[in-house]
Amino acid sequence: MYGYAQLTVIQVLTHLDTTYGTVDAFDLAHNLKRMNATWSPSQPIEDLWNQIKDAQKFAAxxxxxxxxxxxxxxLENLENSGMFTDSLRDWRKPTIAAQQSFATMETHFTAADKERRRILTSKGMGYANKATEAKSNKDSPASTKGDKNGVPMYYCWSHGLGPNGNHTSASCSKPVTGHRKDSTADNMLGGCCQIHRKAGERAIYRRPQRPNRDNDENQPPADPAQG
Structure with a gap:
């Protein structure tokens, strides 16, 4: 019994045919059924080629x-998989159709499957990186907010929100009295609510003048690093 453990299906069937009798119509029909068995894109594409080659050898x-x-x-298996639309279209082009054989098909779709798996792997890595980045931003003490152009903004309790990634509540070099290093853009803890422009951006808005306005001695100092 153990002597057959390493044999393929076709080798076992060939041995039984040679040793115990001839192949009949039922065997041939069953062989075609195995040949046309559904192949899944989760399997190596070599499984599809092998099941067809084994069937050819058995019926030879x-x-x-x-x-x-x-x-x-x-082709029926590949079409039903829904994974090779472009490659199937290329396969039917006249320049390829004239040279179609099982060998050329094996080469053509093995390359297509390799590229398909490469893309899936790349996408998977991209999703993983985005998830890691999102978690990092969420857990970071310097929580960021994006402006309308997607520019990240960093929060400082003493000086407000600005584009300087090196200036946060935790890293502020000029904190005012009561500064909270644990404040973030999501939880300012009563800190400064000013928003600073990025370096080089021209100011357009002008605050209207207020009559009899008192100077606010508690206003935090401007931070040139926020730019």
């Missing part, structure tokens, strides 16, 4: 399976 001396039939069987 009884009812040979032509290359054309093998190609049609593979």
């Amino acid at each position: 001396d009884h009812d040979p399976i032509t290359d054309q039939y093998a190609v049609r069987s593979a």
Whole structure:
């Protein structure tokens, strides 16, 4: 029994055919069923090629399976997978159609499957990086907010919100009395609510003058680093 453990299905069937009898119509029909079994994109594409090749070998001396039939069987599986739209379109182009065989099909779609898996891997890594970045921003004491152009803004309890990533509540070099290093843009803890422009941005807005306005001695000093 253990002597057959390393044998493929086709090797076992060939051995049984040679040792115990001839292949009948039922065996051939069952062989075609195995050949046309559904292939899943989660499997290596080599599984699809092997199931077709094994079927061809089994039927070779009884009812040979032509290359054309093998190609049609593979195409049906590939189309049903929904994963090879562009490659199937290329396969049907006249320049390729003239050279179609099972061997060229194997080469063509093996390359397409390799590229498909590469893209899936790249996307998976991209999603993972975005998730890590989102978690990092959420956990960071310097919580950021994006302006209308997507520029990140960093919060300082003493000086407010600005584009300087090196100036946060935790890293402020000129804190005012009562400064809270644990304040963030999401939780200012009563800190400064000013928003600073990025460096080089021209000021357009002008605050209207107020009559009899008293100087606010508690107003925090301007921070040139916020720019």
